Amino acid sequence: MPTIAVIAPGAMGSAxxxxxxxxxARVLTVLEGRGAASRAxxxxxxxxxxxxxxLVATDILxxxxxxxxxxxxxxxxxxxLAAAPRKPVYVDANAVSPGTIARLAxxxxxxxxxxxxxxxxxxxPKPGSKGPRVYVSGDDTAPVMVLRDLGLDLRVCPGGVGAASSLKMSYAGLNKGLTALAAIMILAAEHAGAGAALQDELxxxxxxxxxxxxxxxxxxxxxxxxxxxxxGEIADFLGPxxxxxxxFSGYAEHYGRLAAETGEPEIAALIRFAAAAAER
Structure with missing residues (x-):
């Protein structure tokens, strides 16, 4: 079985x-500088x-x-990597734009x-589930096809380097962009006292x-x-x-505000809206 490096052991990486x-598979990671949650x-x-x-002596990174x-x-x-006598296949599976991918490549x-x-x-991924879908693109995807035998729903995205990241930007733009739009309008309704009416209409x-x-x-x-x-990466992807x-620059600012300590009241309002919606 191959040896694979996964960096880093966040929620997605560890799963x-x-x-x-x-x-x-034997899976290596690096815990230097990581907190207790990552180590656990x-x-x-x-x-x-x-x-x-x-890490750089593995088969796939x-x-x-x-x-x-x-x-x-x-x-x-x-x-x-430069010093390694035997190089791993470096797969960048991050949510970045094709422009960023080109720099990484x-x-x-x-x-x-x-x-x-x-x-x-x-x-x-969770026990018993097939997902997530992991797409790869580039000149030679054959060396990573072994990941299919190791439980990943690996798929080849037609095209060279930049094709998979373009798919990611497009899909995330629709998926997470819709959530951003919804959060913006729900908060506006809540601030204006129309939150309950909006939920009834929906x-x-x-x-x-x-x-x-x-x-x-x-x-x-x-x-x-x-x-x-x-x-921000999606904004870069949209180019001209x-x-x-x-x-999407506005969505980046919106999510940044929600993530800050000052955004806690807005997060609480969104959670209340979602809880009420779930009870309907």
């Missing part, structure tokens, strides 16, 4: 690590704490970090390691949307700090579309 370990997740997943030299940390991680690993290319563009669509005419929001808003609350930079960039 993917657990899936790989459960199918017989890694231990529960069966991931092995390792140094950089061990999966980068699964917050979007804002993707480039810093690649630069941190670059010297060890250039960093990794200088080390001599093969690079693939990756995208994770869906929630962290229940009568948009029941599917209301049911979605009952789940999506609580799911968003602890992730807003990660979604903020992701919205000035109106689109403005919309």
């Amino acid at each position: 993917i690590g657990a899936r790989l370990v459960g199918h017989g 997740r890694a231990a529960a997943a069966g991931m092995v704490d390792s140094g950089l030299d061990d 999966l980068s699964i970090v917050p979007p804002a940390d993707a480039e810093a991680l690649a630069r941190r690993l670059a010297p060890a 250039a960093i990794v290319a200088e080390t001599g390691a093969p690079f693939l563009d990756g995208a994770i669509l869906g929630l962290p 229940a009568e005419n948009e029941p599917v949307l209301l049911a979605r929001l009952a789940k999506a808003l609580p799911d968003m609350a602890p992730k807003a700090y990660r979604w903020a930079p992701e919205m 579309d000035a109106a689109g960039r403005q919309v």
